[in-house]
Each structure stands twice: as structure tokens, then as C-alpha cells.
């Protein structure tokens with residue numbers, strides 16, 4: 070009997086572990102709280118989002134490519150990079166793009182206390198407001214990872230979680246593969262994840278966003294050619 074009970078116990082722990090992993094790590098999971106993963110299917114609209122910036126010169130290059138095509142995007146910035154590149158922050162805002170909060174130092178939120186999570190978010194909210202005059206209402210957790218305590222902090226601050234449904238895997242792919250991967254998964258309502266900044270590059274990956282910049286014109290032209298319109302991701306939220 071005991072081995073059977075032990076087996077059931079181990080099974081429950083394993084199932085709990087899988088559930089916790091799913092809740093924390095899967096971008097589309099809604100177990101901790103609501104997250105925008107994709108927009109409405111009607112209207113053939115898609116939203117382009119850039120994480121981890123701003124960094125110079127990559128963010129300015131991306132802004133130039135967007136400007137040439139009159140395309141609006143959303144930038145989830147890290148406070149630490151916003152501090153380093155205040156002029157680029159002002160430029161993102163002046164050109165009509167949406168700015169969201171992506172924490173100050175880009176930590177995994179796993180095992181972080183509520184106070185540390187709040188500090189990461191508030192420091193970045195203050196910086197973005199100081200630089201642009203606007204306090205963000207959108208938050209994207211680093212690595213898409215969520216943890217206990219995050220949602221109460223976000224609720225107190227009126228911040229909504231935005232994840233993604235499509236990516237070019239631009240942290241590992243070369244430009245051609247970024248284009249192919251992004252366009253292959255593009256659907257009405259897609260939220261596309263790319264990066265205009267970086268933190269500490271993984272071994273073997275380039276310490277820049279050259280490949281993303283190279284890929285972007287073909288992604289935009291391919292999507293527009295297929296009849297998609299780009300909108301700010303905030304237009305995908307209920308009530309907007």
C-alpha cells in the first residue's frame with residue numbers, strides 16, 4: 070500500500086510541477102492572470118513589438134525602417150537601456166510608437182519577492198514618464214516569465230500583460246530565417262516579438278541586433294503584401 074501511496078504522491082507533485090512550469094513559462098498561459106497573446110481575428114491587423122531596447126544604433130535603424138513605411142510598433146523597453154539612451158526614448162515616443170515596461174534590469178521573475186518585482190517596474194515607469202511624459206499601461210515580463218506577486222503589483226499600477234503569438238526567434242536566427250519564421254506564423258491578430266536591444270548575449274550569439282534590422286524590411290513588406298495592417302498592440306486590448 071505504501072509504495073502505491075508514494076507513487077500517487079510523486080505523481081501529484083510531478084503534475085503540480087508541470088502546472089507551475091506552464092503557468093510561469095508558457096507565454097500564452099493565463100493561470101497567473103490575464104495576458105494578451107493575440108488580437109482579434111477580424112480586420113487582418115497585426116502588432117509588431119520590440120523588446121529589450123532601446124540600444125543605439127539598432128533602435129534608430131528600426132525607427133527609420135518603420136518611418137519609411139508609416140508603420141507603428143510597440144517597444145517594451147528596459148529601464149537600464151532607457152537611462153543609457155534617453156534621446157532614442159524621446160524619438161520612439163515622438164514618432165508615435167507605443168512604449169511599454171519590460172522591467173529595469175531584465176531579471177527572471179522566478180523566485181523574486183513582491184518588493185523586488187515592484188522596484189523593477191516602478192523604476193522603469195518613472196524613467197519612461199520622465200523621458201516621454203507618458204506613463205505606460207503595458208507590461209511584458211522578461212522571457213515572458215511570470216511569478217507569484219507579479220499580478221497584484223501590476224493591478225495596483227493599472228498595467229496589463231502583453232505576451233506574443235509569433236516570433237522570428239531573432240535571438241538565435243540569421244536574417245533570412247527571422248523573415249521566414251515570422252511570416253510563416255503570421256495570422257490576423259498576431260502579436261510579433263522581435264528585439265531592438267539585448268542584455269548579455271548567450272554564447273555563440275552576436276552581441277547586436279544587426280540580423281533583426283536586416284530582416285525587418287522583408288517582414289514588413291511581406292506582411293503588407295499579404296494584406297496585413299500594423300497597429301499598436303494597445304489597439305488589441307479590450308475597450309480600445
Ligand SMILES: [Zn+2]
Pocket residue numbers: 120121171175210211212
Ligand atoms: Zn526581454
